[in-house]
Amino acid sequence: MAEAEPTAAIEDLAQIRESVRALCGKFPGEYWRALDRERAYPTEFVTALTKAGFLAALIPEEYGGSGLSMTAAAAIMEEIQASGCNGAACHAQMYTMGTLLRHGSQAQKARWLPAIAAGELRLQAFGVTEPTSGSDTLNLRTTAVREGDHYIINGQKIWTSRAEHSDLLLLIARTTPRESAKTRTDGLSVFLVDMRLAQGTGITINPIRTMMNHPTTELFFDDLRVPAENLIGEEGQGFRYILSGMNAERILIAAECIGDAKWFIRKATDYAKERIVFGRPIGQNQGVQFPIARAYAQMRAGELMVHSAASLYEAGRECGAEANMAKLLAAEASWEAADMCLQTHGGFGFAEEFDIERKFRETRLYQTAPISTNLILSYLAEHVLGLPRSY
Numbered sequence: 422m423a424e425a426e427p428t429a430a431i432e433d434l435a436q437i438r439e440s441v442r443a444l445c446g447k448f449p450g451e452y453w454r455a456l457d458r459e460r461a462y463p464t465e466f467v468t469a470l471t472k473a474g475f476l477a478a479l480i481p482e483e484y485g486g487s488g489l490s491m492t493a494a495a496a497i498m499e500e501i502q503a504s505g506c507n508g509a510a511c512h513a514q515m516y517t518m519g520t521l522l523r524h525g526s527q528a529q530k531a532r533w534l535p536a537i538a539a540g541e542l543r544l545q546a547f548g549v550t551e552p553t554s555g556s557d558t559l560n561l562r563t564t565a566v567r568e569g570d571h572y573i574i575n576g577q578k579i580w581t582s583r584a585e586h587s588d589l590l591l592l593i594a595r596t597t598p599r600e601s602a603k604t605r606t607d608g609l610s611v612f613l614v615d616m617r618l619a620q621g622t623g624i625t626i627n628p629i630r631t632m633m634n635h636p637t638t639e640l641f642f643d644d645l646r647v648p649a650e651n652l653i654g655e656e657g658q659g660f661r662y663i664l665s666g667m668n669a670e671r672i673l674i675a676a677e678c679i680g681d682a683k684w685f686i687r688k689a690t691d692y693a694k695e696r697i698v699f700g701r702p703i704g705q706n707q708g709v710q711f712p713i714a715r716a717y718a719q720m721r722a723g724e725l726m727v728h729s730a731a732s733l734y735e736a737g738r739e740c741g742a743e744a745n746m747a748k749l750l751a752a753e754a755s756w757e758a759a760d761m762c763l764q765t766h767g768g769f770g771f772a773e774e775f776d777i778e779r780k781f782r783e784t785r786l787y788q789t790a791p792i793s794t795n796l797i798l799s800y801l802a803e804h805v806l807g808l809p810r811s812y
């Protein structure tokens with residue numbers, strides 16, 4: 422399948438893609454199906470990606486990472502999904518550290534980043550969403566109150582993915598009551614919580630079983646003591662710090678959706694060529710061809726926006742609109758491709774052994790997380806088109 426790549430470093434990207442494909446080839450459909458049935462974590466897969474250094478792609482070389490560009494990181498995530506694997510088990514290890522990298526002190530970076538790059542410390546968990554406030558992040562209720570050289574944390578998070586498979590948690594909590602904060606966006610702070618020390622002494626983790634194999638949880642904080650030295654950046658500025666990290670998250674997850682769409686399109690195309698009904702391949706019928714062709718066009722459009730957002734990001738330019746549009750278009754493309762692939766396979770699409778129903782369930786998530794489609798549309802309406810704020 423033809424791919425549009427930015428002109429820079431085409432050879433390196435080709436090599437990175439090839440290496441990811443080779444690694445993923447060791448984790449075929451049977452591996453994922455067995456885990457899916459049990460809702461079990463793909464430990465071997467995550468270990469292999471970590472050892473190969475792929476999850477440390479965005480960590481600068483001075484901290485032991487590979488110092489690759491966002492374009493290369495996106496290519497890694499795309500290839501994982503296009504190979505039929507599921508990067509959601511570990512994608513946060515790639516981008517969550519960005520908040521620490523951009524806003525942490527020299528001492529914090531020297532303390533944490535080399536161990537994260539080496540895979541000795543897993544920074545896989547990012548606690549933003551709460552059960553009462555949902556998409557309205559500025560209304561979150563978890564509090565962090567300074568007491569001497571600690572902050573005392575109380576509250577609840579929901580949908581904190583990978584918390585059971587992470588050593589560290591990047592947590593956003595309110596340090597100044599909303600009514601006393603200078604602006605709407607002030608008063609939230611970001612902490613790096615060492616969950617190895619905290620479990621049983623302030624954090625309770627409850628897994629949530631979902632429609633796909635995704636290790637997500639709810640967290641309860643009950644007088645959790647976090648050393649003040651684990652505050653990232655300035656107290657009260659945390660919302661700005663996480664917003665800057667969200668562009669990276671959106672670009673990488675959009676790249677995953679492009680990978681999913683490529684997987685579905687390839688599966689559907691192969692099947693449409695070989696399945697004979699009424700004495701001819703089903704792919705000879707335009708009623709079967711056109712949805713595949715449309716899914717391909719939608720995927721390519723989303724892919725261009727992912728590349729555009731990644732290029733702006735790595736040039737240090739503003740990319741909020743592009744990162745959001747990449748996520749919107751790519752998530753829609755992967756979902757359209759999933760539905761098309763299921764339909765192309767007729768009844769066989771519903772059988773576990775074809776992997777389609779599994780990938781179908783997995784890719785549906787990206788209409789909702791890490792930001793739902795409506796919230797992206799609101800962002801574009803307000804911030805790009807200048808329409809009145811709707812909420």
Ligand SMILES: Cc1cc2nc3c(=O)[nH]c(=O)nc-3n(C[C@H](O)[C@H](O)[C@H](O)COP(=O)(O)OP(=O)(O)OC[C@H]3O[C@@H](n4cnc5c(N)ncnc54)[C@H](O)[C@@H]3O)c2cc1C
Pocket residue numbers: 546547548549550554555556557579580581582583631635637786789790791792793794795796799811812
């Ligand atoms: C499997 C899974 C993993 C996740 N992992 C993480 C994680 O690791 N860390 C984390 O912090 N969060 C995580 N999330 C949470 C995810 O980011 C949220 O579910 C998502 O942002 C939507 O928030 P909500 O579920 O509270 O929906 P709500 O905010 O309750 O919204 C419900 C629906 O209403 C719509 N809606 C709400 N307000 C408006 C409005 N003003 N205009 C138009 N439509 C509106 C939304 O678009 C949505 O469709 C995860 C979620 C899932 C399901």
